[in-house]
Amino acid sequence: MALWVTETHRGTMRLSFKVEETLFSGQSPYQKVDIVRTQDHGIMLLNDGLVMLSERDEFVYHEMIAHVPLFVHPDPRRVLVIGGGDGGTVREILKHLGVEQVVMVEIDEMVVSACREYIPSVSCALSNPRLELRIEDGVRYVARTREKFDVVMVDSTDPIGPATPLFNEAFYADVARILSPDGVLISQAESPFYNQDIQRPMLMNQRPFFDRLHIYLFSNLTYPGGLWSFGFASKGLCPVKDFRPERVAQSGIQTRYYNPSIHRSAFALPTFVSENLNGVIDPVENG
Amino acid sequence: MALWVTETHRGTMRLSFKVEETLFSGQSPYQKVDIVRTQDHGIMLLNDGLVMLSERDEFVYHEMIAHVPLFVHPDPRRVLVIGGGDGGTVREILKHLGVEQVVMVEIDEMVVSACREYIPSVSCALSNPRLELRIEDGVRYVARTREKFDVVMVDSTDPIGPATPLFNEAFYADVARILSPDGVLISQAESPFYNQDIQRPMLMNQRPFFDRLHIYLFSNLTYPGGLWSFGFASKGLCPVKDFRPERVAQSGIQTRYYNPSIHRSAFALPTFVSENLNGVIDPVENG
Numbered sequence: 001m002a003l004w005v006t007e008t009h010r011g012t013m014r015l016s017f018k019v020e021e022t023l024f025s026g027q028s029p030y031q032k033v034d035i036v037r038t039q040d041h042g043i044m045l046l047n048d049g050l051v052m053l054s055e056r057d058e059f060v061y062h063e064m065i066a067h068v069p070l071f072v073h074p075d076p077r078r079v080l081v082i083g084g085g086d087g088g089t090v091r092e093i094l095k096h097l098g099v100e101q102v103v104m105v106e107i108d109e110m111v112v113s114a115c116r117e118y119i120p121s122v123s124c125a126l127s128n129p130r131l132e133l134r135i136e137d138g139v140r141y142v143a144r145t146r147e148k149f150d151v152v153m154v155d156s157t158d159p160i161g162p163a164t165p166l167f168n169e170a171f172y173a174d175v176a177r178i179l180s181p182d183g184v185l186i187s188q189a190e191s192p193f194y195n196q197d198i199q200r201p202m203l204m205n206q207r208p209f210f211d212r213l214h215i216y217l218f219s220n221l222t223y224p225g226g227l228w229s230f231g232f233a234s235k236g237l238c239p240v241k242d243f244r245p246e247r248v249a250q251s252g253i254q255t256r257y258y259n260p261s262i263h264r265s266a267f268a269l270p271t272f273v274s275e276n277l278n279g280v281i282d283p284v285e286n287g
Numbered sequence: 288m289a290l291w292v293t294e295t296h297r298g299t300m301r302l303s304f305k306v307e308e309t310l311f312s313g314q315s316p317y318q319k320v321d322i323v324r325t326q327d328h329g330i331m332l333l334n335d336g337l338v339m340l341s342e343r344d345e346f347v348y349h350e351m352i353a354h355v356p357l358f359v360h361p362d363p364r365r366v367l368v369i370g371g372g373d374g375g376t377v378r379e380i381l382k383h384l385g386v387e388q389v390v391m392v393e394i395d396e397m398v399v400s401a402c403r404e405y406i407p408s409v410s411c412a413l414s415n416p417r418l419e420l421r422i423e424d425g426v427r428y429v430a431r432t433r434e435k436f437d438v439v440m441v442d443s444t445d446p447i448g449p450a451t452p453l454f455n456e457a458f459y460a461d462v463a464r465i466l467s468p469d470g471v472l473i474s475q476a477e478s479p480f481y482n483q484d485i486q487r488p489m490l491m492n493q494r495p496f497f498d499r500l501h502i503y504l505f506s507n508l509t510y511p512g513g514l515w516s517f518g519f520a521s522k523g524l525c526p527v528k529d530f531r532p533e534r535v536a537q538s539g540i541q542t543r544y545y546n547p548s549i550h551r552s553a554f555a556l557p558t559f560v561s562e563n564l565n566g567v568i569d570p571v572e573n574g
Contacts (some may be wrong), residue, residue, distance in 0.1 A: 004301065012327035014291065015300035050330065055479065115434070131493070143347035193508045219506060219514035219557075220482045224512010227506035257557040265552030270506075270544040 003273055005044070006038055007051050009224040010194065017041050017052065019281070023036055023118045030109035030162040032213075035118045041222060043119050045086055045158055047111070055219035056242035062122075062183065064218040065094035065230055065259040070099070071247055071263065072239050076150040077101070080178070082138035082166060082196040084155030093153075096126050098281050102131045103147070107162055117192030120189045139165045142174040143146055147220040148262045150180050154187040159198060169205040172233075176209035177259070187248045189229040192273045206233045213281050214239055216266035218257070232267075240264055249280035255265070292323055292331070296337050296511040297481065300351050302338065304509070310405045310523050313539070315397035316451040316464070322405045328405050332373055332442055334398070336549055342408055344508035345375050349409075350545040351553065352517055353379035356438045356471040357386070358534055359526050360541045363437040364388070365428055368423035369453060371442030372398030374410035377512060380440075381412050382540045389418045390434070392425040429461040437467050441474040446485055446551040456492040459520075463496035476502055476516040479560045481534065486516070490567045498564045501526055502560075503553035505544070519554075527551055528572040 005211050017038045025034040032047040042055025050138060053061065066089055070076050077100045079093050085106040093102050097101065102196040105113055115123040134141065142152075153173050156163040165171055166187075185206070192215075203213055210233035220228045232239050245260035267284045267287045274281070290306040304325045311322040313330050321333040329342025340348065340571055352574070353376055357363050362389045364381050372393040380389050393399055402410040409420035415421060421428065429439075439462050443450040454472075462472050472493070477485045479502075490500055497520035506517045554571045561568070 006301075006303075010327065012305040012325070014293075014303035016303070018299040020560070038299070040297065062363070124462075161290035193506075217506075219480075219504075219512075221512045221514070223510045223513075225506075226510075256559045259558050261555035262557055265555035268548035269551055270545050272543045 005038070005046065007046070007049060007224070012152050013224060015052070016224070017044060024114045024174045026110050026114065028108050029049065029106045033108070033110050033114055045115065045221070047117060048161055050158065051087055051222045052157070053088065053122065054222045055119070058122055060218055060220055061228070061253075062088035062092045062258045063254055063255050064216070065153055065155060065186055065251070067068050067255065067258045068216060068230070068232065068239065068263060068266070069153070070096050072151050072221075072237055072243050073182055073184055078147070078149045079103070080105070080149040080152045082142070082152070082156065083107075084153070085159045086115040086119060086220065087126040089130055089153055090128070091122065091125040092102055092127050094130060096251065100130065102180060103134065103149070104131060105134045105136055106142045107135070107137050109135045136167065139171050142171065142178055145178060148180050149178055150277050151182055152179060152183070152185045154185070154189050156160075159202070167202050167205065169208070172206045178233065181235060183235055184237060185210065185231070185233040187231040187233070189231040191218065191225050191277075192224065192227055192229055192270070193225045196276045200277060200280060203231060203277065206231065207280060209225045210234060212238060212266060213238050214284060215269070215277065217269070218266060240267055288548065292325070292333065292335070292397070294336060294511070300511060302509070302511055304331060304341070311401045313397050313401065315395050317395045319569065320395070320397050320401055322401055331509070332402065332406060335448055338509045340373055340375060340409065340445070341509045342406070343424045345405070345409055347505055347507055347544045348374035348515070350542050351441060351503070352376050352440055352473055352475075354542065355503060355526065355550060355553065356440070356473050356521065356547045357383050358525055359511055359530050360437050361470055365388070365434070367435045367436040367439045368392070369429070369439070369441045369443065370394075370450065371440070373402040373406060374413040376414070376440055376442045377418055378409065378412040379415060381415050383538065387417065390436070391418060391420065392421045392423055392428045394424050396422045397571060404436040416490065419447055426458050427562075429465055432465060433465050434465065436465055439470070439472045441472070443475050445477065446489070453468065454489050454492065456495070459493045459496050468494055468522060468523065470522055471524060472497065472518070474518040474520070476518040478512050479504065479514055479516055479557070479563075480502070480512045483563045487564060487567060490564065493518065494567060497521060498523050501554060501571060502556070502568060504556070506555060513569060525572045527554055
């Protein structure tokens with residue numbers, strides 16, 4: 001018997017991965033959660049049938065969401081992660097020894113517990129004493145917290161299902177309020193090829209609350225089309241001019257995708273991407 | 288009835304695209320040639336069941352193979368294309384008005400004639416008077432020609448089937464011989480995620496004949512994993528230091544992916560890519 005797990009994207013393209021066995025399959029109040037062992041991509045997490053991560057390439061996504069803002073902000077001490085239940089984002093953040101506390105707010109306890117059990121290479125940092133893990137709605141958390149954060153990372157699924165409010169203007173207003181003066185917001189910003197209809201309104205919803213708005217790109221092996229993006233919103237910091245590459249070597253942090261050249265080049269946009277976001281995003285300044 | 292065309296990659300991952308109709312299907316002496324109309328990716332060419340191009344994203348591959356070397360070489364007049372039967376590479380090269388002649392050597396007449404008939408948006412430049420189109424074996428052509436070229440582009444399929452000799456040392460020795468002193472060789476260099484076993488030996492086979500060896504990256508929507516690469520080999524030119532970005536605007540050439548920022552950033556390599564090619568490729572010099 002040949003088992004394949006298949007993600008259908010927009011009804012017109014499919015990505016399939018050969019599976020050796022199903023490790024976990026559950027239905028939470030929010031979504032279907034599946035964990036499979038694939039033949040060539042390690043262990044894989046799917047929410048509602050969409051690939052969230054594979055062990056083979058998760059380092060790309062998690063290094064790029066975490067290290068880009070943490071090497072731009074001059075002194076990040078308090079970081080908030082919305083979503084990110086698999087723990088990969090937290091694992092990368094905690095490599096920064098100057099980060100004193102990470103608060104992670106994940107709505108779906110099932111994702112956390114399943115990843116703890118079946119994907120320890122990703123979830124390994126979820127018991128770190130510098131992490132405060134809260135199982136609750138991230139939108140409600142940012143609406144009522146009195147705490148401040150230097151960096152907020154929205155490590156969310158697509159704007160269908162439980163993550164939909166994470167793409168709304170009201171949420172971004174609350175994020176802006178809880179960010180420190182040098183604060184940076186990073187948000188999962190979908191595929192520049194396939195999701196232009198999501199990318200532009202998402203960034204438009206951030207625009208009123210941030211002086212600077214950028215997107216940056218990376219290549220994910222297991223997402224449709226490969227090319228993927230994060231939004232970078234700040235109250236003033238430029239992700240290229242204010243980046244201090246010497247801090248990367250000084251940190252001693254080991255990475256497999258991220259490095260200073262990748263940091264800067266990730267903000268170079270193909271012409272069709274910058275044309276689609278014309279008038280919404282700002283140009284980066286060279287350092 | 289729902290029709291899908293499916294490419295299986297290494298037996299463990301599959302890419303499928305929804306098809307509206309088959310436009311052409313033939314068996315040449317070299318390979319199976321299929322052209323289908325997809326629902327969301329335009330018309331698509333497949334050789335031996337592998338996606339060669341789709342109308343939706345072919346601009347990325349063809350702009351990146353052509354404009355990177357043509358904006359580094361100070362005065363490219365004569366260009367040789369090996370393969371490239373669909374015509375997309377020639378279409379981009381001929382946008383450079385300083386290019387006086389392009390010789391294209393394609394082994395498979397069926398690819399050329401099918402693309403002429405069914406994919407005119409890509410093959411449109413194949414009747415240009417500056418193009419000399421030869422249906423013959425590219426390996427034998429470079430072995431015996433007495434002509435010289437400023438840029439050679441190997442626009443090939445994978446090193447299985449008819450393209451295999453295009454990855455051999457003997458072929459690169461001949462290419463080096465027919466290149467002018469400032470000459471540049473560009474070669475299709477596969478997926479940095481999936482094809483590390485091809486990439487390193489391919490570049491090792493080029494190494495004896497070129498003073499400089501680099502690879503650069505781009506994102507192809509319809510290739511497995513998305514991230515793809517070209518090799519850049521030269522007798523001395525650095526693809527970043529010797530790049531004159533002002534020539535791009537002066538040329539008036541319209542592009543959808545390529546621009547000066549993309550040119551430079553394409554040579555920034557993820558850590559796992561540069562580690563895999565450690566000792567084979569050279570560092571780029573900043574301009």
